[in-house]
Amino acid sequence: MLDEAVPATAPGGRRPAPPPPRPWRTRLYRWDLKASPYLYVAPFFLCFLAFGLFPLIYTGWVSLHSVDLQTSDQMQWRGFGNYTRMLHDDLFWNALRNTLTIGLLSTVPQLLMALGLAHLLNYRLRGRGFFRIAMLAPYATSIAAATLVFTLLFGRDYGMINWALGHLGLGPVDWEGGTWSSQIAISVIVTWRWTGYNALIYLAAMQAVPHDLYEAAALDGANRWQQFRHVTVPSIRPTILFTVVVSGIGATQLFGEPLLFGGGATGHSGGAAHQYQTLGLYLYDQGWYAFHLGRAAAVAWTMLLILLAIGALNLALVRIRRARKGS
């Protein structure tokens, strides 16, 4: 756009002695110059307004009301009632706790494994292209399909994992019934799906690390593990931070995997004893199972605030690091 606009103003705007003066045309032209860029970006911002900002604000408005999904045209003002109710609900705190533990159980191993995988793929391997595509395959699989298969694998009576454990002499585990076992099972699904994706992001960042750094390190006698720790990781730190933030957002919003893991009868409640009910499921349970849309909206806004807090923390950490570097 730039290379079109710049020469257009320079020679075209000051053409000497135009035969018939057509001010409206010039004005139109000038207006075009100024407005066009905005017009070009307008579709995105219109979309964002319509499908991003408006729903966000409207959800906030709904969260201050008592709304029944079945009679959603009637709204009753409730002030912050939905929020105080939520803070007094044990299930909310339970869901917050579960979201945190499942988030840690899935994000930490996932990112560590992705780092390792990316490091290995960064070497000259035979069939590198194949491995790279293979890693992305889980990401391309639909959540529903993957979760349904994993649910079968994690079955209590006839699941393959318990069958394998049985051969090792370990008792069958009621994966869905137990608290830790169900959270681990869900984390495995999440990890399986996202490890390859993060590994590719790391790989891209690693390939941008100048090769002479490794050469220098090798000359100094650093082995591969030391190279990884002292060259690779510091070089791609911004990328690691990025994936941590993105995975953190994903973990906060975790919904599809636990819902489908529990199946129709207990998916919405996150298990018989709510043992794997995440915030997303808690929202769904209130809004689409008990039909309290106002309460669900309050949960949604709380989740947004949590995400903003995580973002602020992230920003603060970056600032502190920079300040330290500067001093």
Next chain:
Amino acid sequence: MRNPGTTPSTRTAAARQARKPLPAAAVAALCALLVAGCSSSGSSSGTGTGAASGGKVTLTVGDYGTFGYKEAGLFDAYMREHPGITIVEHTVQQESDYYPALQTHLASGSGLDDIQAVEVGRIAQVVKKQANKFVDLGTAAGVDKGAFLPWKSQQATAQGGAVIGLGTDIGPMAICYRKDLFQQAGLPTDRAEVAKLWQGDWAKFLDTGKQYQAKAPAGTFFTDSAGGLFNAVVSSSPLQYDDASGKLDYKNSPGVKAAWDLSTSAIQAGISAGLKQFDTPWNQAFANSKFATVACPSWMTAIVSDKSGPANKGKWDIAAAPSAGNWGGSFLTVPKAGKHQKEAAALAAWLTAPAQQAKVFTSVGNLPSTTGALSRPEVQGAKLDYFGDTPTGQIFAATAQSINPTVIGEWDGLVKDALTNGALLSIEQHQSDPAKAWSTAVKEIDDKVSD
């Protein structure tokens, strides 16, 4: 940008000429694209059918589980009789997935099917809160209100007298049991003798369970789940989750209390397989012969035969339950948001008419809700191939006669779910203390049913 080699002067002239209409055109195209994208996802039902201008009409039917229309060939028969009509069925496996989706579609007024099924546990809620969103089928052409069992049509009648749902089936309940497992455990296998073991008292059913468990074949349990037992006992109680006026009163209901005590004792006695009904492991347990009995409303026979598979054919039989009750059954409704309400009402009326109900029963076992169909010889004398010589028609039609109509309320489905898939299952899975599980469930239910 694309071609940096072009000389500036010619390029500017060309660009100036070309650029003027371009932004407008681009924006228009984008807007058109967006609008098209929105509208096509917004109104899924009825679009692309060429409207009802004498041409072809596509009717969509939304339901869950096994309604049996396809199995009985009814959709094909109707399309043959009405060449202008195409029927598409949208089936969801579980009702607990189906109902929230239906509510979302009703709230937004889009994405609805022309005919939507509603389960009996939900119908009171729909009747109370959303009657204005459905067509009054009582006055629709081809509907004979008097054909249905009176209590059945009463459940779908709104305050002003509008009938918003036509009854499909009812769920008179018996007990399905495995003859081979009973024999191995030293229990009688003849259905009359089996019925005598627990006749008249659910406590005797529990005693039989203990007897079975003492000599049970390895790895098997007497019954599938405490939740199923709970539902069975509640279903046979005159008052269930609501008081006589239809107000939620599950805490003081003698039926709920009896069912709760009985099913928690069943867990403690170790006679339940601890499964979650309608879940995949439960399905697998049928095929693997993991339990000997399951509370069997008439529609359950379809599930039993389907999930147990050909290997277990002839091993199941059906005996009368300790006391008669109705568990489940559904209705067909026509949302007002539909584009072809008249055609949809006609189809719903036809599907729920006695002749068609009888056909559904003989092919999948859903028991008719019309008195005419119940007394038909093909229903009375029906036998399901899978159950051998068991006189299924006779057993269920006889039970249907002795059902006491009960009061249903708007929260029945939610309360039932919280108690069976919540509290009872948590006792089975986590060995929670029953008293604590009950109070936790009560707290949760009270919170959900309040505004």
